[in-house]
Amino acid sequence: MTVGEIPVDDRTVRRPGWRDRLARSDVLHDFMRDPAAIVAASILLLFAVASLAPQIVAPYDAFDPNQFRLTDAFLAPVWLEGGDPRFLLGTDDQGRDMISAIIFGARVSLFVGLAGVLLAVLIGVAAGLVAGFVGGWVDAVTMRVADIQLTFPAILIAVMVDGVSRAAFGQADHNQVAVAVLVLAIGLSGWVQYARPVRGATLVERNREYVAAATMMGIAKWAIMLKHILPNVMTSVLVIGTIHLAVAVILEATLSFVGLGVPPTEPSLGTLIRIGNGYLFSGEWWIAIVPGCVLVILVLSINLLGDFLRDALNPRLK
Amino acid sequence: MSRLKTSPLAALAVAGAVGAFAASGPAAAKTLRIGAQADAGTMDPHAQNIQTTISVLSWMYEALVTRDKSLAKAPQLATGWENLSPTEWRFTLRPDVKFHDGSAFGADDVAMSIARAQSDTSQYKGYVGNIAQTRIVDDLTIELVTAEPDPLLLDKLTQVFIMDKDWADTNNVQRPQDLKQKEETYSVQNANGTGPYMLKVREPDARTVLTRNPDYWGTLDGDIDEIVFQPISEGPTRIAALVSGELDLVTAIPSQNVAQLEASPDVKLEVTDEFRTLFFAFDVGSESLKHGDAGGKNPFSDRRVRQAVNLALDSEAIVRTVMRGYATPTGQILAPGNVGYDAELDALSGYDPEAAKGLLAEAGYADGFSFTLDCPNNRYINDEQICRAAAAMLAQVGLDVSLNLMPRAVYFGQRLWNRDSTMFLMGFNSPYFDGTYMAETMVMTTTEGSEGIYNYSLNSDLELDAAIRDARGTLDVEGRHKKLQAVYRTIKGDVLYAPLHHQVLVYAMKPNVGVKIRPDNWLEIRWVTMD
Numbered sequence: 145m146t147v148g149e150i151p152v153d154d155r156t157v158r159r160p161g162w163r164d165r166l167a168r169s170d171v172l173h174d175f176m177r178d179p180a181a182i183v184a185a186s187i188l189l190l191f192a193v194a195s196l197a198p199q200i201v202a203p204y205d206a207f208d209p210n211q212f213r214l215t216d217a218f219l220a221p222v223w224l225e226g227g228d229p230r231f232l233l234g235t236d237d238q239g240r241d242m243i244s245a246i247i248f249g250a251r252v253s254l255f256v257g258l259a260g261v262l263l264a265v266l267i268g269v270a271a272g273l274v275a276g277f278v279g280g281w282v283d284a285v286t287m288r289v290a291d292i293q294l295t296f297p298a299i300l301i302a303v304m305v306d307g308v309s310r311a312a313f314g315q316a317d318h319n320q321v322a323v324a325v326l327v328l329a330i331g332l333s334g335w336v337q338y339a340r341p342v343r344g345a346t347l348v349e350r351n352r353e354y355v356a357a358a359t360m361m362g363i364a365k366w367a368i369m370l371k372h373i374l375p376n377v378m379t380s381v382l383v384i385g386t387i388h389l390a391v392a393v394i395l396e397a398t399l400s401f402v403g404l405g406v407p408p409t410e411p412s413l414g415t416l417i418r419i420g421n422g423y424l425f426s427g428e429w430w431i432a433i434v435p436g437c438v439l440v441i442l443v444l445s446i447n448l449l450g451d452f453l454r455d456a457l458n459p460r461l462k
Numbered sequence: 463m464s465r466l467k468t469s470p471l472a473a474l475a476v477a478g479a480v481g482a483f484a485a486s487g488p489a490a491a492k493t494l495r496i497g498a499q500a501d502a503g504t505m506d507p508h509a510q511n512i513q514t515t516i517s518v519l520s521w522m523y524e525a526l527v528t529r530d531k532s533l534a535k536a537p538q539l540a541t542g543w544e545n546l547s548p549t550e551w552r553f554t555l556r557p558d559v560k561f562h563d564g565s566a567f568g569a570d571d572v573a574m575s576i577a578r579a580q581s582d583t584s585q586y587k588g589y590v591g592n593i594a595q596t597r598i599v600d601d602l603t604i605e606l607v608t609a610e611p612d613p614l615l616l617d618k619l620t621q622v623f624i625m626d627k628d629w630a631d632t633n634n635v636q637r638p639q640d641l642k643q644k645e646e647t648y649s650v651q652n653a654n655g656t657g658p659y660m661l662k663v664r665e666p667d668a669r670t671v672l673t674r675n676p677d678y679w680g681t682l683d684g685d686i687d688e689i690v691f692q693p694i695s696e697g698p699t700r701i702a703a704l705v706s707g708e709l710d711l712v713t714a715i716p717s718q719n720v721a722q723l724e725a726s727p728d729v730k731l732e733v734t735d736e737f738r739t740l741f742f743a744f745d746v747g748s749e750s751l752k753h754g755d756a757g758g759k760n761p762f763s764d765r766r767v768r769q770a771v772n773l774a775l776d777s778e779a780i781v782r783t784v785m786r787g788y789a790t791p792t793g794q795i796l797a798p799g800n801v802g803y804d805a806e807l808d809a810l811s812g813y814d815p816e817a818a819k820g821l822l823a824e825a826g827y828a829d830g831f832s833f834t835l836d837c838p839n840n841r842y843i844n845d846e847q848i849c850r851a852a853a854a855m856l857a858q859v860g861l862d863v864s865l866n867l868m869p870r871a872v873y874f875g876q877r878l879w880n881r882d883s884t885m886f887l888m889g890f891n892s893p894y895f896d897g898t899y900m901a902e903t904m905v906m907t908t909t910e911g912s913e914g915i916y917n918y919s920l921n922s923d924l925e926l927d928a929a930i931r932d933a934r935g936t937l938d939v940e941g942r943h944k945k946l947q948a949v950y951r952t953i954k955g956d957v958l959y960a961p962l963h964h965q966v967l968v969y970a971m972k973p974n975v976g977v978k979i980r981p982d983n984w985l986e987i988r989w990v991t992m993d
Contacts, residue, residue: 209857214776217783237784237847238854319834319864403839408846409853409865422847425698426718 171456184448191442195251203230204241206248206411212239218428234430237419240411242430246438249411253442256323256412257392260330261385264392267331268338269381273369275339276346287343290336302329302395306404319407326405330392337384345377379457386450390443397439413439491687492992494975496985497700499714500840500870501667501693506649507623508578509638511585512874513891516621517985518691521672522562523623523655526553526572527616531978531989533895535616538680539567539624539656548611548937555602559679561626562653562660569604572596574627574636576606581637583645588903589618589893591912613937617894629654641875658682658988659689667693684976684991695840695869701970704729710975710992713985715968716844717788723970734979735790736967737797738891740842742775742835742852742960744768745884747920753866753884754833762885766825768957771885772811773818774859775852777962784847789963794954795890795900797964799981801939802897802946807954818859832862836886838873843965849887878918886918889965891982897946901930905953919958926952 175181194201204211216239220226227234233242275286293301309325310318318325349355350373358368393413399405400414401421408415413435420432502518503510528538540553559567573596579586580593592615595607608615630636633648653661658680659672670691692709694700697716703709705726715723715731723729744762745752751760761767777791794807822828835856837849846867853863868877877883892899907922908914914921929952933945953959967979976991 209854212854214779214783214851214854238850239783319866403867407865408867409850421696422698422716423718425701426716426722428718 174456175452178452180448181452184445184452187441187445188449191250191254191445194247195254198244198247198251202241202244202247204244206240206244212241214239218423220428221430221434233434234428236416236431237423237428242434245411245416246413246435249413249416249435250438250442252323252406252410252412253393253396253414253439256326256330256396256406257389259327260334260392260396261389263327263331264334264388265338265381265385268335269342269374269377271335272339272342272344273346273374273377276343277350277365277369277373283343286339290339293333293336296333298333298391298395299398301333302326302399303404305329305332306399322406326396326399329399330395333395334388334392337388338381341380341384342377345380346373349373349376383450383454383457386446386453390446390450393439393443393446413442492685493688493690494686494711494990494992495690495692495709497692497694497703497709497712499693499695499697499700502670502691503871503875504639504641504650505653505661505664506635506639506647507625507653507655508575508581508584508586509641509650510875511588511621512870513983516893517983518670519623519653519655520657520984521659521689521987522653522657522661523625524657525620525622525624526555527619529620529980533980535620539572543616546605549608551606551608551615552599553604553606555604556679557602559656560677561629561656562675563626563629565626565628567624567626567656568601569598570601571624571627572604573598574630575622575624578625578630578637579622583638583640583642585638585641585915586622588899588912588915589621592618610935611937612934613939613942614894614896614898614934617896621893623655625649626654642879644875662688680988682987683989686987686990686992689987704970704972707972711969711971711977711990713967713969713983714843715970717784717786717966717968718844720786720788720968728973729970730973730975732967732969732971732977732979733788734967734981735798736891736965736983737799737895737981738889738965738983739792739795739797740789740848740887740889740962740965741795742771742962743886743888743919743958744771744960745881745918745920746958747922751831751833751884752882753836754831754864756827756831756833761825761827761831764825765957766821767827768960769811770818770821770825770859771856772957772960773814773821774855774861775960775962776813776855777810778813780848780851781963784844784851785963785966788843788966788968790966791963792961794950795959795961796897796950797891800892800895800897801943802901802933802950804947804950807947807950815855815859822860828860830860830862832864833884834864834866836866836868836873836877836883838870838887839867841870841873842887842889845887845889848962881918881920883918888918888959890916893982895982896942897950898930898934898942901946901949901953902934905949905958906930921958923956926956 199205216235217237219228219231219235221234222229222232231241235241236245271286275283305328306325313321355368355372358372396405396412397414400412401418405414406412416435417432423431498514500514502515503512504515507519507523524538526538526540528536530536539556539559541556542554544552546552555569561567576590576593576596579590592608592610592612593606594609597605599605635647635649639645639647639650651664658675658678660675662673663671672689674687694703697719700712701719704712723731746763748760750758781789781791791810792808793810796803835849835853837845839846849865853865856863878886890900890904902913904916905921906913906917906927908917929949933942933949936942936945967983969977969979971977974993978989980986
C-alpha cells in the first residue's frame, strides 16, 4: 500500500506524534516486564468486560426489582454461617445479590468516572490550548479562572454543582439527571489540571519551527492548534487522565456516599457503601466492606496503570 | 438574667467555660448529652408541630396542662379548671411563676399565646382552632370559650406552650415564623419560657445547649444542670457516640442495632410501643399526577389502585427484615392506646402481588404508570430502608417508581406542607391519645379552620367529614370511641392509605441515666435522672 505510506512518511518529517513516540518508547516491552502493570491491566480488563456486559457476567440484574426479594435480605456471604449458595457474597438490605449489585455498581462508577474525565479533558485541553496559543487577555482570564478554581477542593465544586442542579431541577426530577450532574461535577472540578500543563506545552510548541512553517503556509489557526500542536501535548494529558480517573471514581463514591450522587435505588459503589454503613454495627459488615474492597482494588489498579504509563511515556524518567 | 446570643464567638466562649468548669473538680456540673435523629426545627413554640420540636421546646416552655407518668392530665401552668358550661372553661393560673427573663406569668400571656397559635403561620391551629374567645377575668384567671363543645380541649392544651406577651411584643414575634417561607424571626433562635431549662446556645442542626433555670417553680426527678442536644442523623454514628462516651442518651435507635446494644454492658435500653403508625398516603384529590405520568389521569383517585398498592406491599416482610421485629404490622392507621382504636382493623390486607396486578389491570393500568414516591430519610425509624423496600415491591407489580428521599425539613416544610406530593410516607401519632386528632387534622377536607391542616392527600369526603364532626362533638368517651371506630372502619374500607406498622421506640443510654419513655415519643425532661 504505497499510497498509504505517504502520510506516514509525511509525519516522520515533522516532530514525531504521540503515536510514534508510544511505539518507539517500547511501551509494550516495558509493560511485559512490569508485573504490577500486568495485574492492574488485567483487573481493569475484567472490570471493563463486566461493565460492558453486566447482564451476562452478573448472576442477577441489580436494576430489576423483580429479581430481588426483601425476604432474602441480609444473607451472609456463602462461607459464613447463614450464607446461601445462591448469593456468593451475600445480599444487601433489600435482598439484592452483592456480586450483581457490585458489578452494576462498578459499571455506574466507571461510567461516571470515565465520562467525567472525558469532560474534564475536553474543557481543560481546549482551554489550555486556546490560552497558550492565543495568549494575551484570553490567556490571562483563563488562567486566573483556573487559579481561582484551584483554591477550591474538587469535592466542594462537585457539591456546588450538585446543589445548583437540585435547585434548578427540584429534588424529585433530580433523580433523572443525577448521573449527568455527577459527570458535570467531576468534569468541572477537574479541568484545571489539564489546562495548565497543556497551556505550558502549547507555549513551548507554538514557537517551534513547524508551527511557524504552518503559519507561513497560511493554515488557519484552529487547524494549527488541532492538527499540529494538540498531538504533541497529548502525552501528559493521557497520564494525567489515568490518574484523574482514579480520583473521579473516588469522587463519585464520595458524593454518592454522602447522598449527593446517584439515586439511592440505583447501585453505585458509593451508594452501596453508604447503605452498608448503616449495618456496620449490626453484624452485616459485608454490605459495606465488600464494595469498599472492590473500590480499593479498582482505584489501585487505575493508579498502578497510571504510574506505569507515566514512567513509560516519559523519556526523562528512563 | 442576661442572655447569650447564639453567635459563634459566644458558643466558643461557652464551650471553653464548660470545659474549664468540667475540669475544675468534683463539683462539676451534671451535663446530659442527648443525641437524636434530627434537630428541633425551630425554637418558636407555635411554628412546627413535630414531636422532636415539641419535646425540646417543652424543656423551656410550658403549657397550661401536662401529663403525669400514667399519662393522665395534670396541672402545669394552670392549677385547676372547671366547666362553666359545655363551651366555657375557667382556668386558675399558677401564681408566682416567672419567665426566664424574670417577668411574671399571667393571664395576658395565655391569651396572647393562644392567639399566636391561631395565626395563619401556626401549625398549632389544630389544637386551638376551636377556641372562639379568650376572656381575662383577672391576672390569674382566664376563661376560654369554644365554638363547639370540645371534650378534648384540655388534651389539646397540653401541646400549646405559653410565651411571654411583653417579650413577644418587644421582639416583634406576636405571630409564629412562617416556615413555608423559611422566615427567620427572633423567636426562632431565642426562647423565653417558664420551663426548667433556659436556652443558652442555639446552633441549628449542630447543637442546642440548655442550662437549669434556678428559679423554676416545679420539681424535677433528676438534678441535671445542663443539657446538650445534638442531632446526628446517621444511626451508627449516634450509637458510636454513645458507646464511646460522647453522649449519655440516644433516641431513635435503628432496629438493626438493638440486638448489638442489648449485648453491651455499658449501655442500657428502654423499649416501648409507640402510639405511632407508619403508612403510605396518596394524593387522591388531584386531576392528574403531580409527579408522575399516567396519561393525564390520577390513578390514586381510584380505590382499586390504592388497594393494589396495599396488596403489593408486604408489611410483614418489612417488619421482619427492615424493622427486625421491632414494630407490629397493621392494616390500619390508628395505633393501639388511642380512643377509637379497633383491634379488628389491624387485620392485614395480605401480600398478594398477583391480585395487585389484577386490580391494576382492572383499573386500566395493566402496563402500570410512573410516579415519584416521596420519603423522609431522618424522621421515622429506618424510613429510608422502608421506602426502598416499598419502591421495589411496587416495581414488582409493574409500577414505575422513582424514589425521592429528603431530609425532614424539606419533606414536611416544603413538599408535604405545600401539598406537592403524589405518594408519601406518613407516621402519625395522636398527641392526646384520641383518634379524633388524626381524623380531624389529616382525613377531613381542608377548610379555613383547624380541619384538614395535615390533609396532604387532598382527600375530600363530605359524608366522612360529617361522621368525624359528629364523633368530635361527642362528649362521653365511650360514645366517641364507638363513633371513631366507625370512622376508621370507613377509612379502611375506602383504602385511603396503605398501612405498614405500629412503631416501637428504643432509647439507649448510659447505665447512670434513667428515662421513662412516653409512648408518644415526648422526651419528658422532668422525669430524666442521672446518678
